[in-house]
Amino acid sequence: MPEQTGGANDSHLCPYCKMHPLETAATLPSVRGDGLGAAFSVKTITGCRACVRKQLLFQTLKASAEGWTSPPAFIANPVLIAYGLARATAVKKDEGRVRRILKAAGIEDPNEEKKPVRIAYGLAAALITSDGKVYREEIETASNIGKELFPDFNEDDFLEVAAANRDLPTPEDLAVLLNNVVDEKTKHAVYKYLIAIAAADDEVAPEEHAMLKMVAENLGLTEPGQGFDRSV
Ligand SMILES: [Zn+2]
Numbered sequence: 001m002p003e004q005t006g007g008a009n010d011s012h013l014c015p016y017c018k019m020h021p022l023e024t025a026a027t028l029p030s031v032r033g034d035g036l037g038a039a040f041s042v043k044t045i046t047g048c049r050a051c052v053r054k055q056l057l058f059q060t061l062k063a064s065a066e067g068w069t070s071p072p073a074f075i076a077n078p079v080l081i082a083y084g085l086a087r088a089t090a091v092k093k094d095e096g097r098v099r100r101i102l103k104a105a106g107i108e109d110p111n112e113e114k115k116p117v118r119i120a121y122g123l124a125a126a127l128i129t130s131d132g133k134v135y136r137e138e139i140e141t142a143s144n145i146g147k148e149l150f151p152d153f154n155e156d157d158f159l160e161v162a163a164a165n166r167d168l169p170t171p172e173d174l175a176v177l178l179n180n181v182v183d184e185k186t187k188h189a190v191y192k193y194l195i196a197i198a199a200a201d202d203e204v205a206p207e208e209h210a211m212l213k214m215v216a217e218n219l220g221l222t223e224p225g226q227g228f229d230r231s232v
Contacts, residue, residue, distance in 0.1 A: 011110045012102065015169070015176035015218070016055065020048035022177070024094040025101055026087055027166060028059055029132075031076040033069025038076055041132025046101055046169035046177075053091045060084030100167040105174055107181050116186040117150040119178060120193050121161040123215075126174045127194055129165035130211065141200045149193050171211060175218035187219045 012022040025046040032039050045055045060081055067077035102108040104125070106118030124146065128138040139162055146153040161168075168174065171194070178187070198204050198212055216222075 011181075012098075012107070012177055013180065014046075014048035014051050015173040016047045016051035018176070020050070022046060022098050022102075023048045024052050024091060025097050025167075025169065026052050026056055026091060028056060028084055028087065029080055030059070030063045030084075031067050031073045031080055032063075033067070033073040036070055036072075038070055038072035040076070042166070043130075043132065044101075044166065044169050046098075046173050049091050049093065053088050056084055056088035056091065060088065097167070100164070101169060102177075104161055104164045104167045105169075105177060106161075107177065110181070114182045114186060115152075116182075116189050117146075117152050117154075119182055119186055120146060120150055120153070120190045121158045122168065123171060123174060123178070123190050123194060124158070124197060125162040125165055126168045126171040127197060127211075129162065129168065130171055134162065134165060138197075142197050145193065145196045145200065149189070149196070172214045172218055175215040179218060179220045187221055191216060191219060191221055 014020045014022055025044055027042050027044050029040060029042045032041075043059065045052050045059070047055065063077065063084065064081050067080070068074050099108065105122035107114060107122075124142045128134065128142055139159070142162075143153075143155050143158055146158060147155070169177070178190075182190075194212060194215065198208055204212075
């Protein structure tokens with residue numbers, strides 16, 4: 001199959017400035033104290049070069065304030081801060097990575113009809129891997145709910161997307177990318193799916209709640225009551 005030589009990514013805008021084309025992505029590890037241990041996570045930031053650089057610095061600065069709360073985190077944090085700063089200076093155009101991201105998100109080909117189930121795979125995978133970890137139960141829950149909501153949901157296809165989670169942006173960023181390329185009906189269907197996954201484990205953490213609200217906003221869903229309570 002002939003390789004596409006640029007152009008395809010130009011129709012996708014940077015989620016931060018919404019002006020420049022999507023050019024690159026960077027994966028940023030971070031650490032937070034977790035009792036006496038440390039919780040490591042990674043986050044993939046997608047955008048134009050200037051915004052990815054800014055986000056890397058911003059997130060690193062944030063980590064430098066929050067990452068000191070346990071002895072192991074105390075040891076790891078300076079290393080990760082140094083990495084984040086170095087990574088920010090090394091942001092380059094990366095068309096290959098952008099193409100992989102768009103593929104994982106189900107929106108690679110601008111001319112192809114966007115199948116709701118493909119969009120659902122990407123967003124659900126981004127959601128359950130957004131804390132940098134993938135739990136078997138989360139995958140199972142997402143599969144089971146997916147099969148109920150989407151008649152053509154295929155577990156193997158979903159697993160393939162979830163396994164490529166390093167190539168997925170954060171759910172908030174992904175929602176911005178999707179906003180311009182998928183129709184209203186698809187947006188409602190996939191958002192309903194996300195809410196169902198988040199609500200499946202009984203409690204919805206405040207950060208998760210805030211993230212879902214941001215996803216709805218970024219998708220352009222503005223009417224209240226779309227989600228599991230009046231605010232999302
Ligand atoms: Zn930008």
